[in-house]
Amino acid sequence: MDTAAASAPAASGTVPGPPAPAPEPGGAQPAGVLTMVGCGVSNQVGAALGSLAFPVLGPAGVVAIRQYVAAIVLVAVARPRPRSFTARQWWPVVLLALVFGTMNLSLYTAIDRIGLGLAVTLEFLGPLAIALAGSRRRVDACCAAIAAVGVVALMRPQPSADHLGMGLGLLAAVCWASYILLNRTVGRRVPGAQGAAVAAGLSALAFLPVGVVVVLRHPPTAGAVGYAIAAGILASAVPYLADVFTLRRVPAQTFGLFMSVNPVLAALAGWIMLGQDLGPIEWTAIGAVVTANALSIAVPRS
Secondary structure, eight states, X not given: OOHHHHHOSOTTTOOOOOOOOOOOSSSSOHHHHXXXXXXXXXXXXHHHHHHHTHHHHHHHHHHHHHHHHHHHHHHHHHOOOGGGOOXXXXXXXXXXXXXXXXXXXXXXXXXXXHOHHHHHHHHTHHHHHHHHTTOOOHHHHHHHHHHHHHHHHHTOOOTTOOHHHHHHHHHHHHHHHHHXXXXXXXXXXXXXXXXXXXXXXXXXXXXXXXXXXXXXXXXXXXXXXHHXXXXXXXXXXXXXXXXXXXXXXXXXHHHHHHHTTHHHHHHHHHHHHHOOOOOHHHXXXXXXXXXXXXXXXXXXXX
């Protein structure tokens, strides 16, 4: 499986990405590179802003609002016609909706427990595993070993380790890998972005009871709702629309290479906006995962 394509969905559980059109001739254009940088920063800043609403809404409440925003954006853009879907089209769409919601909920709960940088790093193992799966290249075996060292460093036993949070980060990784595979199946069976839009809509409907419970148990403040909506816009709507622009101007390999630095951007956003400090071991582990993904993409396939 193409590594760059596997890395294309933005980190932190964004909406299902648009189909990747061929980039315009001439390699990576400055406008595309700037958009790609802005998209990565927007994604992680959005996740950090969502974290600020946790004390009032909790991770589930923030994710619920994110799902609503994602559904509104995708349905408005794709204008799906679900009544025309066949049974063969419906089942991967329903599974995608389930994975989409579970991915975001597990990631945001992990962020609440272990911090933004570590949670995103663990989640990033999902697309990395997809990229390395089935490969017989020696470089990919080395990449897998490098990533494994990083994971062991992150999850090393210690009295303060939050193993539940780490487990949720790994669950988010499994969901992201499943999301990539399902999104490709949906893209082949359903025209345009209609399948992704319907999946986002179904996921939003599933989170309606969550939103009701959150409102009844913990009346939200305007600030908390604002943070959650900002997270939905910056980490869902902006990446989706930016990817449509970027993938027309940046080669897939360049796009995939940049996506591999999202764990670093997440760690920086957590440090600057949330005061989540990381030690040398954590930064080394994040660097190992980023290096493994970057090497796998950068080394040409024979």
